[in-house]
Amino acid sequence: xxxxxxxxxxxxxxxxxxxxxxxxxxxxxxxxxVWGERRIVARMQMRLGPNRVGKFGLLQxxxxxxxxxxxxxxxxxxxDKVVFIIAPIxxxxxxxxxxxxxxxxxxxxLFGHKTAMQLTDLPVSVLYILAIASVGVYGIVLAGWxxxxxxxxxxxxxxxxxxxxxxxxxxxxxxxxxxxSGSMSTSEIVAAQHKxxxxxxxxxxxxxxxxxxxxxxxxxxxxxxxAEGELVGGFHTEYSSLKFALFFLAEYVNIxxxxxxxxxxxxxGYHALPGLTFTESWLGGWFTLFWFIAKVVSFFFLFVWLRxxxxxxxxxxxxxxxxxxxxxxxxxxxxxxxSLRVMSQRAVxxxxxxxFSVGVVLLVMLVTTMYDRTTAxxxxxxxxxxxxxxxxxxxALPGQSTVNHLTIEQTQVVTELENHNG
Amino acid sequence: MADExxxxxxxxxxxxxxxxxxxxxxxxxxxxxxxxxxxxxFHGRHQLNRYEDGLEKCIGCxxxxxxxxxxxxYVEGADNTxxxxxxxxxxxxxxxQINYLRCVFCxxxxxxxxxxxxxxxxxxxxxxxDRAKLIFEKDDLLAPLRQGMIAPPHPMYPDSSHLxxxxxxxxxxxxxxxxxxxx
Numbered sequence: 359x360x361x362x363x364x365x366x367x368x369x370x371x372x373x374x375x376x377x378x379x380x381x382x383x384x385x386x387x388x389x390x391x392v393w394g395e396r397r398i399v400a401r402m403q404m405r406l407g408p409n410r411v412g413k414f415g416l417l418q419x420x421x422x423x424x425x426x427x428x429x430x431x432x433x434x435x436x437x438d439k440v441v442f443i444i445a446p447i448x449x450x451x452x453x454x455x456x457x458x459x460x461x462x463x464x465x466x467x468l469f470g471h472k473t474a475m476q477l478t479d480l481p482v483s484v485l486y487i488l489a490i491a492s493v494g495v496y497g498i499v500l501a502g503w504x505x506x507x508x509x510x511x512x513x514x515x516x517x518x519x520x521x522x523x524x525x526x527x528x529x530x531x532x533x534x535x536x537x538x539s540g541s542m543s544t545s546e547i548v549a550a551q552h553k554x555x556x557x558x559x560x561x562x563x564x565x566x567x568x569x570x571x572x573x574x575x576x577x578x579x580x581x582x583x584x585a586e587g588e589l590v591g592g593f594h595t596e597y598s599s600l601k602f603a604l605f606f607l608a609e610y611v612n613i614x615x616x617x618x619x620x621x622x623x624x625x626x627g628y629h630a631l632p633g634l635t636f637t638e639s640w641l642g643g644w645f646t647l648f649w650f651i652a653k654v655v656s657f658f659f660l661f662v663w664l665r666x667x668x669x670x671x672x673x674x675x676x677x678x679x680x681x682x683x684x685x686x687x688x689x690x691x692x693x694x695x696x697s698l699r700v701m702s703q704r705a706v707x708x709x710x711x712x713x714f715s716v717g718v719v720l721l722v723m724l725v726t727t728m729y730d731r732t733t734a735x736x737x738x739x740x741x742x743x744x745x746x747x748x749x750x751x752x753x754a755l756p757g758q759s760t761v762n763h764l765t766i767e768q769t770q771v772v773t774e775l776e777n778h779n780g
Numbered sequence: 781m782a783d784e785x786x787x788x789x790x791x792x793x794x795x796x797x798x799x800x801x802x803x804x805x806x807x808x809x810x811x812x813x814x815x816x817x818x819x820x821x822f823h824g825r826h827q828l829n830r831y832e833d834g835l836e837k838c839i840g841c842x843x844x845x846x847x848x849x850x851x852x853x854y855v856e857g858a859d860n861t862x863x864x865x866x867x868x869x870x871x872x873x874x875x876x877q878i879n880y881l882r883c884v885f886c887x888x889x890x891x892x893x894x895x896x897x898x899x900x901x902x903x904x905x906x907x908x909x910d911r912a913k914l915i916f917e918k919d920d921l922l923a924p925l926r927q928g929m930i931a932p933p934h935p936m937y938p939d940s941s942h943l944x945x946x947x948x949x950x951x952x953x954x955x956x957x958x959x960x961x962x963x
Contacts, residue, residue: 406806663795
């Protein structure tokens with residue numbers, strides 16, 4: 359029986375229970391993620407991080423949340439009040455919705471019902487996730503716009519541009535998964551990875567997805583929307599109290615959501631690591647939840663690691679990377695992949711497939727060498743223009759002597775004057 | 781291409797740095813629970829010292845107050861009498877205040893002090909919730925009485941002058957003074 363059919367038998371109350379469990383999972387994940395991130399980043403900087411509230415500081419995020427809720431709720435006079443209030447609600451609700459189609463476990467028994475820990479299964483569930491993520495951008499745009507202030511507006515524009523651009527690359531990287539699994543349903547994609555994870559056979563797609571998921575969630579090194587030195591706090595500069603807490607929650611739930619999606623689409627979902635498949639039947643199938651969470655947590659660690667290691671990108675470089683590197687690369691990769699897929703479906707002889715692969719490799723090598731040659735030529739051609747020396751002292755350019763032109767001229771003038779007088 | 785590959789591998793090296801740092805010893809000191817000793821000559825709270833028999837070293841000359849760049853010290857001197865003697869010699873510091881809201885802990889007062897009455901301790905926990913509490917009076921600053929010291933006012937060591945005190949020849953209270961104190 360397929361997961362979709364299994365989920366179709368769920369009574370109404372079970373769906374409610376699952377919805378509640380997913381909500382609790384997301385909120386607890388956020389609390390733990392905030393704490394975990396601060397502790398891990400602190401370790402990377404030879405600090406301890408929060409360790410005061412509760413055992414190991416585990417309740418730090420909870421304490422911060424309570425503090426935030428008790429703060430004064432300010433709404434700027436220039437703000438568009440209704441939109442200002444709606445924006446964080448949009449952000450916080452859409453981020454939870456992606457979890458509806460994420461399979462947390464395989465077939466399990468919950469309150470005597472045979473089911474799977476997945477709220478619902480759509481034939482187009484991955485498209486649904488992309489759509490929800492796009493709706494989430496409205497929260498950011500509207501927050502920036504309704505604040506009635508310059509920096510939030512710029513921050514909102516930046517992050518919406520960023521999220522939209524990287525969503526293109528993300529969508530393209532997912533196409534490869536669709537081609538290989540032959541489905542857009544998350545549970546079927548997980549089932550299709552029973553033998554080989556897509557992160558192995560579709561490695562380029564996986565890399566593109568991982569990069570674009572960092573861009574999608576506005577996280578370091580792509581956290582340009584919150585570039586403190588340039589934009590104060592970005593789109594949520596004017597937000598305080600619970601409305602700010604909602605944005606905070608949305609950011610972390612989004613991180614967990616893209617990690618969960620990465621797990622589902624590329625890392626075999628709730629399946630055990632290769633060689634440990636026997637663990638999947640432990641605890642009546644519930645042990646698969648452990649594998650799912652373990653994979654999500656390792657993705658989260660990647661997020662934190664990136665934040666601890668890389669400096670923030672410049673905005674134009676970031677956009678250039680998204681549009682001129684990620685998107686063309688994934689387009690070419692999909693083209694190659696689709697051709698290979700069609701060949702295997704039509705049962706083309708192995709020699710032709712081999713010839714095609716070799717041809718692709720040769721073509722890539724040809725293009726890169728040509729690119730290298732042209733850049734080398736451009737470098738050689740770029741000779742410094744022969745300008746007259748400026749009338750003010752300047753530091754020497756590479757290859758120039760450090761002698762100051764002005765002082766030479768001055769000494770000449772001085773000696774001439776002396777000769778004239780003497 | 782070779783340069784790009786090299787720079788990329790160097791960027792990957794950065795990931796190793798942060799990863800390896802996670803397992804290094806942390807620098808954090810868990811302050812209120814764990815207190816690391818300060819440097820030996822750390823400039824902390826001031827102390828007004830005493831001679832070995834308990835008489836105060838301060839002569840109320842105000843040189844510390846004049847040396848202070850932050851105007852944090854206030855001194856009022858007064859005359860010692862034969863009945864009430866606080867320090868050997870003519871004068872003593874009757875009022876002595878240091879305002880720790882102004883003090884910059886430069887130590888110029890210590891350099892100015894002619895009798896080494898004023899020195900600094902290593903104590904640095906000088907925070908409080910009231911501005912008035914941070915103006916330290918003479919009682920707050922005076923060094924505690926050690927073994928063999930008698931609280932002033934009391935007469936000088938028999939058959940001695942302030943010069944004997946100054947040269948460090950007085951090493952404790954006279955037995956007769958101790959007996960009188962015990963009565």
